[in-house]
Amino acid sequence: MGTKGRILLSILISTHYVICEECPIGWSYNAAFSKCYLFTNTLATWTSVREECQSFNGKLVEILSEEENNWLDDHLSEYSSPALQRAWIGYVDSDSDGDFEWLSGRKSTYTNWYSSPGTKECTILDHRAGGFWSRLPCSWTFQAICEQLPRIIIRRRSKCQRLSSTNNPIKMKYYISALN
Incomplete structure (x- = not known):
């Protein structure tokens, strides 16, 4: 497709979709x-929740910034009873040498x-400790925070927002400027 065709397609998409x-x-x-993000409500070992996240086409969360940690900590308190409010994350010392990394490597x-870092292999985000992380035995049971990338969908402008079965809007963002 030539430049003229790409520009015409871009205008069509940005005008109607x-x-x-x-x-x-x-x-x-x-x-x-x-x-x-998915905040699970079942208690399980680190290995079990890792597999649960994978069954949803996700993975245990990788927290890349203080802002993300704070957002997750706030939501962990919303999605959990006060007794739970601790969740496995994907930060692990897989070979027990004290060198932690995300599951992605x-x-x-x-x-x-x-x-200070201990000798335990698995990590939780602990709302009860102010959003700090703790290293604990992987055999202990907590809920988990899974993550996955959002699906990219092209929709007509009037159909982008839809309601979930719980009547909570599924949150989306728009990239109209990226098409222009």
């Missing part, structure tokens, strides 16, 4: 991080440890 980011029903969307540029 929007590109939306959507999360599955039950997941929370944050436009600042362009991620979908990414080294962390942001951490939020409650105390």
Whole structure:
């Protein structure tokens, strides 16, 4: 397609359609991080919740900034009873050498440890400790925070916002300027 055809297609799309980011029903969307989050309500070991996140086409959350940590901590308190408010995250010392990394293999540029690093292999975000992280045995049971990238969907302008089965709007953002 020539330049003229691409410009015409871009005008057609930007005039009649929007590109939306959507999360599955039950997941929370944050436009600042362009991620979908699921706060599980079952207690399980780290290995079990990692598999649960994978079964939803996600992974245990990777917290990349203080802003993301604070947002997750605030939502953890909303989605959990006061007795729970602790959740597994995807920061792990897989070979027990004291060198933690995200499940993706990414080294962390942001951490939020409650105390000095210990010898435990798995990490929780602990709302009861002010949003700090704690290292605990992977065999302990907590809920989890899963993440996945949102689905990109092109919709007619009037159909981008829709309601979930719980009547809570599924949050989306628009990229009209990216098409111009």
